[in-house]
Amino acid sequence: MGLHFNAKKCAALHIDGSKRDLVQGTGFQIQGEPVIPLAEGQAYQHLGTPTGFRVRQTPEDTIQEILQDATKIDASLLAPWQKINALNTFLIPHISFTLRGSAVAKVPLNKVDKIIRKLVKKWLFLPQRASHELVYITYRHGGANVPRMGDLCDVAVITHAFCLLTCPDATVRNIAANPLRDATEKQISRALSNQDITNFLSGSFDGEFGRDEHDIASLWSRTRNATCRLGKHIGCRWEWCEERQELGVRVPQIRSDDNTIVTPSARGLLERTLKATIHSLYVETLKHKPDPGKAFDLTSKWDASNHFLAGGGFTRFADWQFIHRARLNCVPLNGAVHHGNRDKRCRKCGYSNESSLPHVLCSCKPHSRAWQLRHNAIQNRLVTAIAPRLGDISVNCTIPGTDSQL
Structure with missing residues (x-):
C-alpha cells in the first residue's frame, strides 16, 4: 500500500507473564529501524491518552492543555457568546474524544468541570452562586450547552461498552463478551445467566452483587459504576430481551412515564438518547427551583425565546449582561436577597x-x-412583520367593531 512507519514515533511493549519481571526490554524493529521499548510504568502518548503497563490512563497533560486553551478563550477579544461557541466547538469535542479511550479519574474531571463552569458563568455575567443547570442545558432551552464533565464521561463509557457488546463483527463481540462474563462470574461466584450480566452492568448491589472482594478494575467495572451513577439520576439500566435474544439499554423519559429501549440495531442512538435525557433532567430541576423557575418555565418552552444564545443575533452587549441574571433572579436588587x-x-x-x-x-x-x-x-x-395584503392595521386605537378599551 506504500505506507511507511516512522520508528521514532513508535513504541513496543513486551509482557511475559511467566517471568518475575513481567515487562521485557525486548528490542523490536520496524522497516529495519529500532523501536523504543517501554519499561514498566513508562507511557506512550496514544491519541492523547498515556498507554503502557501499570500506567495511570488519566491524560493529565491533555486536560491541562484544554484548560490552558479555555483560559486563552477567556482572555480573547471574542464576544461572550462567541467564547461559549468556541468552547463547544473546539474544546468539548477534544475532551469527549479523550474520554472515549481513557480510564479517567473523577478528581481531575471535577476540577475541569469546576473551572469551565466558572468561566461560562463569567461569560454569561452570572454570579458564581447562580444555578449550575443553566450551564449544562441546551441553547434551545436557554442554557450554554456545555456538558458536565462527569456526565460526559459516564455516557462515553456506557456507549463504548454497548458498541463493543453489540458490534456486528462476531470476533469483536466475543473479545468483549468473554471478559465481561469472567468479571460477572468472579463477582457472584456461580454460573451466570444473561439476566445476571445485565444486573452486573446496571450496578446492582443486591445480595451477591454487593460483594467487593472479587471486583477488579476493568472496562466493565467502569461501565458498572457509570450506569450506577446515571441510574440514580435518570433511571437508565441494561436489559436482556429473552424473546429477541439481545442486549439493550432502557432510558426513561423525564417528562413522561415512557421508556426508550436502545437495541443493537439502533446502537448509534444511545449516546444521543442519554444526553437528551440528562438535559431534560437539568431543565426540570431548574424549573422546580423557586427563584429561577418562574421565568425559566416560560423561556424554555420556545426556541424563539433563546434565539440569541448560539450566535448573539439582534443582541446588544448591555442586553446580554442583563438577561441571564434577570432570568435566574440574580439581579442585585433588595428583594432578591433572602438572608x-x-x-x-x-x-x-x-x-x-x-x-x-x-x-x-x-x-x-x-x-x-x-x-x-x-x-x-x-x-x-409586529406591525412591520404583518403583510399589507392582510388588511388594515390599527395601532393605539380601539379595535373596530368592539367596545373594549384594550
Missing part, C-alpha cells in the same frame, strides 16, 4: 418588595416611560 434583615423596599418608589421581574420591569412607576417604549417597540415590530 439577613435587609430592607426589601424598592429604592425608587418605596414598594414593599423590590423584585427583579414583577416589580422593576413591569410595575415601578418611575420606570413607566420604559414600559411604554418597550411596549411600542414590540408593537412596531
Whole structure:
C-alpha cells in the first residue's frame, strides 16, 4: 500500500507473564529501524491518552492543555457568546474524544468541570452562586450547552461498552463478551445467566452483587459504576430481551412515564438518547427551583425565546449582561436577597418588595416611560412583520367593531 512507519514515533511493549519481571526490554524493529521499548510504568502518548503497563490512563497533560486553551478563550477579544461557541466547538469535542479511550479519574474531571463552569458563568455575567443547570442545558432551552464533565464521561463509557457488546463483527463481540462474563462470574461466584450480566452492568448491589472482594478494575467495572451513577439520576439500566435474544439499554423519559429501549440495531442512538435525557433532567430541576423557575418555565418552552444564545443575533452587549441574571433572579436588587434583615423596599418608589421581574420591569412607576417604549417597540415590530395584503392595521386605537378599551 506504500505506507511507511516512522520508528521514532513508535513504541513496543513486551509482557511475559511467566517471568518475575513481567515487562521485557525486548528490542523490536520496524522497516529495519529500532523501536523504543517501554519499561514498566513508562507511557506512550496514544491519541492523547498515556498507554503502557501499570500506567495511570488519566491524560493529565491533555486536560491541562484544554484548560490552558479555555483560559486563552477567556482572555480573547471574542464576544461572550462567541467564547461559549468556541468552547463547544473546539474544546468539548477534544475532551469527549479523550474520554472515549481513557480510564479517567473523577478528581481531575471535577476540577475541569469546576473551572469551565466558572468561566461560562463569567461569560454569561452570572454570579458564581447562580444555578449550575443553566450551564449544562441546551441553547434551545436557554442554557450554554456545555456538558458536565462527569456526565460526559459516564455516557462515553456506557456507549463504548454497548458498541463493543453489540458490534456486528462476531470476533469483536466475543473479545468483549468473554471478559465481561469472567468479571460477572468472579463477582457472584456461580454460573451466570444473561439476566445476571445485565444486573452486573446496571450496578446492582443486591445480595451477591454487593460483594467487593472479587471486583477488579476493568472496562466493565467502569461501565458498572457509570450506569450506577446515571441510574440514580435518570433511571437508565441494561436489559436482556429473552424473546429477541439481545442486549439493550432502557432510558426513561423525564417528562413522561415512557421508556426508550436502545437495541443493537439502533446502537448509534444511545449516546444521543442519554444526553437528551440528562438535559431534560437539568431543565426540570431548574424549573422546580423557586427563584429561577418562574421565568425559566416560560423561556424554555420556545426556541424563539433563546434565539440569541448560539450566535448573539439582534443582541446588544448591555442586553446580554442583563438577561441571564434577570432570568435566574440574580439581579442585585433588595428583594432578591433572602438572608439577613435587609430592607426589601424598592429604592425608587418605596414598594414593599423590590423584585427583579414583577416589580422593576413591569410595575415601578418611575420606570413607566420604559414600559411604554418597550411596549411600542414590540408593537412596531409586529406591525412591520404583518403583510399589507392582510388588511388594515390599527395601532393605539380601539379595535373596530368592539367596545373594549384594550
